[in-house]
Amino acid sequence: MAVSAFVIAAALALLLSWSLARLVETRSAAAVTTRLLAEGYTWAIVKADGLTVTLSGTAPNEAMRFSAMNLAGSVIESGRMRDEFQVEPAQVIAPPRFSLEILRNDDDVQLIGLLPSGDAKDRLAAAAAALARDNTQMDMLQTAAYPSPAGFDAALDLGLVALNLLPQSKISVSETGVVITAIAKSEAEKRSFEADIARATPKEVMVQTTISAPRPVLTPFTLRFVIDEQGPRFDACSADSDKARDRIMTAARAAGVTAAPRCVVGLGVPSPSWAQATSSAMATLAKLGAGTVTFSDADITLLAGPDVTQASFDREIGELRATLPDVFSLDAKMPEKAQTTTTAAGPVEFTATLAAETHSLDLRGRLTDNRVQAAVASFARARFGADKVRVATVLDPAAPDGWPQRVLAGLQSLAQLDHGTLLVRPDTVEVAGVSGSLQASAKISQTLSERLGQGKTFKVNVSYDKALDPLAALPTPQECVDHIHxxxxxxKIAFDPGSAEIDSASASLMDAIAKGLKNCNAVKIEIAGHTDAQGSAGGNLALSQARAEAVMVALQGRQVDVSAMRAVGYGEGVPVADNGDESGREANRRIDFTLIDAPTVAAAIMDADGILPGAPSAGDMTSGAAQDPSLAPTTKTERPKTRPKG
Structure with missing residues (x-):
């Protein structure tokens, strides 16, 4: 019995202790879980094993893990806790997206964006301050300590060029490229801006340019359509809207025009029905088969071709009159047989010849009297140059009425050309020649239609020569370097021994280089100075730098735009021949010209530490070599001491 009682007591004690342990486990786990859930730690898992409470789960970060342990420790003793928390691996922080927005309205400049650390922010601020008046620029730039992404620096350089060039603009810069939106004052300024931007754009930078110009005021509002043996074409074309232009182009194609003509959209249209009227007149001319139709504001002059029959003319002109809006006035004519007004001295005509190369002007033919002759001569000298005009006219009081006005209108038209001829007769005015402007033919037609009046016949035959276009003929950066070579x-450019002074014998060579760069504005060219291996590395580096700067200063003195050039000295680091003999050393002493956008010499010769081979340390550099190589010296550069020639 005693044994049985003992066994039963032991069993009861064991059961009681187990129950107590389970109670402690349950309450501990419940208390900790409740505390963690109340604070939002839903990711924590709590398990109790006797007095030990195990905490597991994946914490978002180390701070959350530590906080969860502290919360659990506030409920139970820390000695009873086992930390089996995991922490999510830290995510790599992506570099920021660098971008820049530049807003400029004349002298009001705003800078907004995030830039990599470095001098970019200072450069932008300096450029904005130079443009702003009374410190009105708004700088909202921030920087981040990250390296500049590929392409961003080149895009930023282009953005700075655009900032200085475009008075009303929005410029967006990113590593993917540059987006430019700007306003120009005229179509000519727009073309100039576009050419300058294209010339300054590096090959690796994508640029999107949208430059708008206000519509020009066209006086008179002119359209001239011709069908002759050369085929259908426009001498001049004007429209008041894009929709009207499209309608006119559709009518032109229906009349047989195959090329893509230029049609200026401008202000000054005489009627909203302009497109309807011009399209109807062009269709009528196409049905006639040959002739010219000229619109000068609301006045229309239609001259049929020589082979048009009277019946066809009457039918088509009648239909045209019925379709024209009331505001337009039509003067339609059949061709007249050529009649030459003559006097005892010959036919009544006036001619002017503008020479191609000398641009001299010869005036011949009939003028009414001395007063008209003096007026014509004065007008010609004012337009073409006093020393360019030769007057060989004769006086004829019997010249037709309106003769002086016809002559002056012809000379005004001839002034639109680079070279050409003018023929004035009683029945017609003919202008022919070559121009560097795509708008020359249209401008001449406008001038003649306005000055001669409705119903007067004139003929324009002007061709466009791209080589004479001042914008289209500008050389590319590569062509500028080719001109130098x-x-x-x-x-090669020679220097006094051991000096940065250009030898006087090289003056003619410098003149030739400057002549090749005459039309090269703001072209990024590196002027690189090189030496042989004689002397110290530091001295050679300083000498090459000073010589490169001397060349740039010499070009600047010859009226070359050096604003985008930089002078760099490479010392003896980039030999092209063996320095072991005199011929090799002579070849190594040189000045090179390369495009900055091309792979630079410095990049090709940098060693693994980013140091030019043979370059001295900062402490070994002379003050002349330490100057900014991108700027011409404002004071006399300190030269190294003269060393023996060779």
Whole structure:
């Protein structure tokens, strides 16, 4: 019995202890879980094993794990806790997206964006301050300590060029490229801006340019359509809207025009029905088969071709009159047989010849009297230059009425050309020649239609020569460098021994280089100075730098735009021949010209530490070599001491 009682007591004690342990486990786990859930730690898992409470789960970060342990420790003793928390691996922080927005309205400049650390912010602020009046620029730029992404620096340089060039603009810069939206004052300024932007754009930068110009005021509002042996074409075309232009172009194609003509959209249209009237007149001319139709504001002059029959003319002109809006006035004529007004001295005519190369002007033919002759001569000298005009006219009081006005209108038209001829007769005015403007034919037609009046016949035959276009003929950056290399040939710029002074014998060579760069504005060219290996590395580096700067200053003195050029000295680091003999050393002493956008010499010769081979340390550099290589010296550069020639 005693044994049985003992066994039963032991069993009861064991059961009681187990029950107590389970109670402690349950309450501990419940208390900790409740506390963690109340604070939002839903990711924590609580398990109790006797007095030990195990905490597991994946914490978002180390701070959350530590906080969860502290919360659990506030409920139970820390000695009873086992930490089996996991922490989510830290995510790599992506670099920020660098971008820049530049807003400019004349001298009001706003800078907004995030830039990599470096001098970019200072450069932008300096450029904005130079443009702003009374410190009105708004700088909302921030920087981040991250390296500049590929392409961003080149895009930023282009953005700075655009900022200085465009008075009303919005410029967006990012590593993917540059987006430019701007306003120009005229179509000519727009073309100039576009050419300058294209010339300054590096090959690796994508640029999207949208430059708008206000519509010009066209006086008179002119359209001239011709069908002759050369085919259908426009001498001049004007429209008041894009929709009207499209309608006119549709009518032109229906009349047989195959090329893409230029049609200026401008202000000054005489009627909202302009497109309807011009399209109807062009269709009528196409049905006639040949002739010209000229619109000068609301006045229409239609001259049928020589082979048009009277019946066809009457039918088509009648239909045209019925379709024209009331505001338009039509003067339609059949061709008249050529009649030459003559006097005892010959036919009544006036001619002017504008020479191609000399641009001299010869005036011949009939003028009414001395007063008219003096007026014509004065007008010609004012337009073409006093020393360019030769007057060889004769006086004829019997010249037709309106003769002086016809002559002056012809000379005003001839002034639109680079070279050409003018023929004035009683029945017609003819202007022919070559121009560097795509709008020359349209401008001449406008002038003649306005000055001669409705119903007067004139003929315009002007061709466009791209080589005479001042914008289209501008050389590309590569062509500018090619001009330099062509001028150099087998020669090179020589210097006094051990000095940065250009030898007087190289003056003609510098003149030739400057001539090749005459039309190269703001072209990024590196002027690189090189030496042989004689002397110290520091001295050679300083000498090459000073010589490169001397060349840039010499070009600047010859009226070359050096604003985008930089002078860099490479010392003896980039030899092109062996320095072991005199011929090799002579070849290594040189000045090179390369485009900055092309792979630079410095990039090609940098060692693994980013140091030019043979370059001295900062402490070994002379003050002349330490100057900013991108700027011409404002004071005399300190030269190294003269060393023996060779």
């Amino acid at each position: 062509e001028a150099l040939g087998n020669r």
